Amino acid sequence: MSNRLVKLDSWVSYLSWPPLACPECGEGTVSLDKNSLMTIRDPASDELVMLIDAGLEGLGELTGTCSGKLTCNNPQCGRTLLVSGDWSHDVNVDDHNGRETWIDYIRVRYISPPLPIFTPHASTPAKVTSAIHAAAELLWINPSAAANQLRQAIEELLTVKGIKRTYINGSHKRKTYPAHARIEMFGSANPANAEVAETLMAVKWIGNSGSHGSDLTVAEVLEGAELLQHALTELYDPTNSLRRARIKEINRKKRIPRSKN
Numbered sequence: 001m002s003n004r005l006v007k008l009d010s011w012v013s014y015l016s017w018p019p020l021a022c023p024e025c026g027e028g029t030v031s032l033d034k035n036s037l038m039t040i041r042d043p044a045s046d047e048l049v050m051l052i053d054a055g056l057e058g059l060g061e062l063t064g065t066c067s068g069k070l071t072c073n074n075p076q077c078g079r080t081l082l083v084s085g086d087w088s089h090d091v092n093v094d095d096h097n098g099r100e101t102w103i104d105y106i107r108v109r110y111i112s113p114p115l116p117i118f119t120p121h122a123s124t125p126a127k128v129t130s131a132i133h134a135a136a137e138l139l140w141i142n143p144s145a146a147a148n149q150l151r152q153a154i155e156e157l158l159t160v161k162g163i164k165r166t167y168i169n170g171s172h173k174r175k176t177y178p179a180h181a182r183i184e185m186f187g188s189a190n191p192a193n194a195e196v197a198e199t200l201m202a203v204k205w206i207g208n209s210g211s212h213g214s215d216l217t218v219a220e221v222l223e224g225a226e227l228l229q230h231a232l233t234e235l236y237d238p239t240n241s242l243r244r245a246r247i248k249e250i251n252r253k254k255r256i257p258r259s260k261n
């Protein structure tokens with residue numbers, strides 16, 4: 001997967017922090033400011049520290065929670081984000097010289113403002129974009145809820161595309177179409193929609209596994225987001241259709257068309 005956020009789906013330190021695009025300027029990258037970390041030990045670690053201080057135990061791993069700052073390296077920006085998560089103080093072994101040092105590790109649970117999962121093309125409908133933004137906010141604390149927001153983005157997209165949300169059943173009651181049926185309606189409305197509908201269906205299945213008991217991982221949600229991004233690019237980024245039109249034009253003229261000076 002190309003999304004660098006997936007590298008935060010495990011324990012990381014300031015040494016292994018991946019380069020992540022700054023949500024403010026988009027040019028710099030944000031990384032963990034090692035001096036900013038505020039840590040809270042859990043009771044077991046408090047007890048261990050007491051034993052170590054009394055000389056009754058050797059050094060051992062400490063665990064708890066932490067919060068800190070991510071800072072953008074672009075001097076024109078310098079944006080600071082809040083990060084918090086699970087904390088571990090453990091041994092790091094240097095890959096090159098084998099030297100052991102004790103450092104802080106974080107398992108990210110929250111970043112504010114959130115790092116975007118992806119940035120949809122500017123002409124993407126606002127309700128679709130805001131559901132994707134909500135998914136980015138939830139990603140670390142509750143991946144399954146984030147996947148549900150991606151499914152919500154699909155529902156909003158289908159509404160914009162004119163696919164009905166509800167129908168009146170035989171007992172004159174208003175019922176909601178399931179996402180599955182709406183995606184099928186979208187796919188059969190126009191042959192050109194078929195591939196996008198197939199992609200949306202895959203995103204929907206990922207969201208389903210999140211809401212039916214089995215918890216999704218951050219990596220699984222990011223895979224769903226990547227597919228949704230692909231579908232939105234097909235629908236809203238004109239670059240693809242312009243390129244296809246250009247290819248047709250060159251082939252028709254059997255040369256590269258030149259503008260007159």
Ligand SMILES: [Zn+2]
Pocket residue numbers: 022023024025026027028029072073074077078079
């Ligand atoms: Zn920045």
